Amino acid sequence: MTPTDQNQPDADQPDAAKIGIVTVSDRASRGEYEDLGGPAIDAYLRDVLTSPWKPIARVIPDDRETIEATLQQLCEIEDCCLVVTTGGTGPSQRDVTPEATEAVCDRMMPGFGELMRKVSLEKVPTAILSRQTAGLLGDSLIVNLPGKPKAIAECLDAVLPAIPYCIDLMHGPRLETNPERIRAFRPKAQS
Ligand SMILES: Nc1ncnc2c1ncn2[C@@H]1O[C@H](COP(=O)(O)OP(=O)(O)OP(=O)(O)O)[C@@H](O)[C@H]1O
Numbered sequence: 001m002t003p004t005d006q007n008q009p010d011a012d013q014p015d016a017a018k019i020g021i022v023t024v025s026d027r028a029s030r031g032e033y034e035d036l037g038g039p040a041i042d043a044y045l046r047d048v049l050t051s052p053w054k055p056i057a058r059v060i061p062d063d064r065e066t067i068e069a070t071l072q073q074l075c076e077i078e079d080c081c082l083v084v085t086t087g088g089t090g091p092s093q094r095d096v097t098p099e100a101t102e103a104v105c106d107r108m109m110p111g112f113g114e115l116m117r118k119v120s121l122e123k124v125p126t127a128i129l130s131r132q133t134a135g136l137l138g139d140s141l142i143v144n145l146p147g148k149p150k151a152i153a154e155c156l157d158a159v160l161p162a163i164p165y166c167i168d169l170m171h172g173p174r175l176e177t178n179p180e181r182i183r184a185f186r187p188k189a190q191s
Pocket residue numbers: 023024025026027028033034035036037038062087088090147148149
């Protein structure tokens with residue numbers, strides 16, 4: 001069995017970590033183009049995570065109320081330990097994912113956006129146009145990614161090593177990764 005085979009989400013396991021995947025796009029939500037962002041996040045996590053997990057996916061328009069309600073539902077009702085969004089982080093008037101994230105979060109985690117912009121700038125000069133952020137809603141971590149599907153791996157490769165320990169600190173499920181792909185860094189375990 002290859003590492004990828006082992007990494008399939010296992011919805012049947014009661015202890016499977018729930019992970020929200022939210023595509024924020026007017027056109028994808030209207031079916032004007034196929035959503036490639038949500039499936040790219042799902043594929044990325046299948047590739048990297050080795051512990052059981054269950055995706056809960058949503059495709060919604062760039063509407064602040066809808067984004068806030070979706071994030072709250074995934075964190076507070078579905079009990080997702082992690083919610084990853086894609087889209088709506090840029091400068092256009094309809095881009096309100098960071099505002100919605102900040103509105104629902106108790107505390108912000110600015111290092112995520114800082115690091116993702118830093119690594120993204122090595123790929124594309126327009127990385128500075130993304131206002132992507134991250135924050136904590138109760139015991140859930142919300143992370144914004146830009147809408148371009150290729151940005152998903154570029155950004156997650158940078159921040160994923162710190163996410164399992166962040167979720168440990170929130171008393172969430174223990175996320176394990178394939179170390180050949182991404183090594184989760186747990187400071188206490190390393191010392
Ligand atoms: N979920 C997605 N699936 C496929 N392609 C996407 C997705 N989101 C963005 N893109 C691509 O990246 C480009 C830039 O993304 P951006 O978020 O600026 O789109 P957008 O024009 O704001 O989308 P929309 O108006 O539908 O919300 C889009 O024109 C599209 O080609």
